Amino acid sequence: MISVFIGMKPETIAPGFTAIGSPRAAKVSAAACRSAAAMASRFASVAARKSLLLAATGESDDEAVTARYIPSFRCTLSPSPLRGETVKTRDWPVNGELFQLIALACDVNAALAGNKLRVAPDHAAYRFCRSISFVTLEENPSGEWQESIVAATPDLWIESLFEERAVGAALTLGPRDDEPLAERIATAFAGGGGDWALEIELPGNIRQKWIARWEAGERHASDDKIWRVTYGCIDTSPGPPHQPPDLAAASDELERALVAIRSFAKRQGHLDNFIDTFETALKCLAAPPGRPAYPLDSYMQILAPRAANLLQAAECAWVFGGMGSWNDMGFEGAADIEYQRVSDDLYVAINGAILAAVNNSLGPKA
Structure with a gap:
């Protein structure tokens, strides 16, 4: 397996949505009455x-x-x-x-x-x-x-x-x-x-x-x-009135993506660290409301319990860094096709979870 980040700066997980609640959405337009x-x-x-x-x-x-x-x-x-x-x-x-x-x-x-x-x-x-x-x-x-x-x-x-x-x-x-x-x-x-x-x-x-x-x-x-x-x-x-995000839909999408990428990782036989990461995220997602799997960060205190679990799971699931991260792998044939698919699906699901969880802190808590 060859690093796809050779020649690039290592480990840039740190430095370095437009309809609220959807990572796939394009930018929200202004009032339709404008010419x-x-x-x-x-x-x-x-x-x-x-x-x-x-x-x-x-x-x-x-x-x-x-x-x-x-x-x-x-x-x-x-x-x-x-x-x-x-x-x-x-x-x-x-x-x-x-x-x-x-x-x-x-x-x-x-x-x-x-x-x-x-x-x-x-x-x-x-x-x-x-x-x-x-x-x-x-x-x-x-x-x-x-x-x-x-x-x-x-x-x-x-x-x-x-x-x-x-x-x-x-x-x-x-x-x-x-x-x-x-x-x-x-x-x-x-x-x-x-x-x-x-x-x-x-x-x-x-x-x-x-x-x-x-x-x-x-x-x-x-x-x-x-x-x-x-x-x-x-x-x-x-802009349009704020609509409460669908926490259940975002949670379901993240769970599906995590199960799929964990299954792929297990079949490769040498990705135990990533398997542990995905299982930790699933544990956060499955925690009862009000009883998070791990202590909440201070900024999460404003979130409703279900939103806090969702954000904690999304953050735990983030594997998209530089050298040595989940991004920094390559496979061949059908395995590579599946790797690209499950990786893209997880990235989209994490973004959707972050949007839904954080935007739940605006207005009534679900």
Whole structure:
């Protein structure tokens, strides 16, 4: 078996949905009453803001891909008070950019729901970031796009959301038209994978779309805080009312994908570590509501019990990293066809589970 990541940066599980609740969906349009010309103008404006924000690093695409990796992947052991077991925990359970989006969405909804807990800078989702700021992007009279600071920290940004009477936060996922690699492969690299965004719902079904720019600062910092993260608001427009996600459907899809990929792994005879991973995820999925298989991370406290189990299972099932990960394998003939299928199915199911679980923290809990 040959590594498909030879020559690429190893282990980039960390740095580096648009209809709510579906990873297969395309982007949600604005109000249907807008004219075609107005729609074209709005999408051009959104594209300009997005391009400006992501191009501000001053790096070439190759440099951005190869340089944006975080300090070495960490795996520690912690006791489970609920089961009396010792379990593996990871600082970055999924792609690091996505991990921060998950935590930030949950933290926003917890704050808006009256939870007094503030964003913890030493939490794994934020620990490696020197700064996390929030900006808007506007075109000045001369036609140039400029960034205007909204908040210098997540806590200050959340305070601004109170001033805007925000309803809550949700994740969105859209396709990446500019991605030459398959999404589950590209997600091993900074900025790769699907077009993830954080959507803030304001009164009147107004939506703000925020995307992140990750810039490597001092790459050998002694405290490992090498990232400067900037969230930019690239669109504000009407959207449909929030619909509660279908937790049962997302759970069923993830269970089917896990059973299928575990079956494939068992038949290969040398993938015990991955089999253990898939079985751990199934255990999380099967846990009774309110009795999670393993201790919940702090940002999961806002989730309903079924949603927390689903998110924990999705994070445990994430195997899409760089060298040495599930992505980094090759098979021949029928085995390779099945490997590609079960891998793609699991990737889609995990994304769907993340969307459903996190977006359950917006509005009434299922």
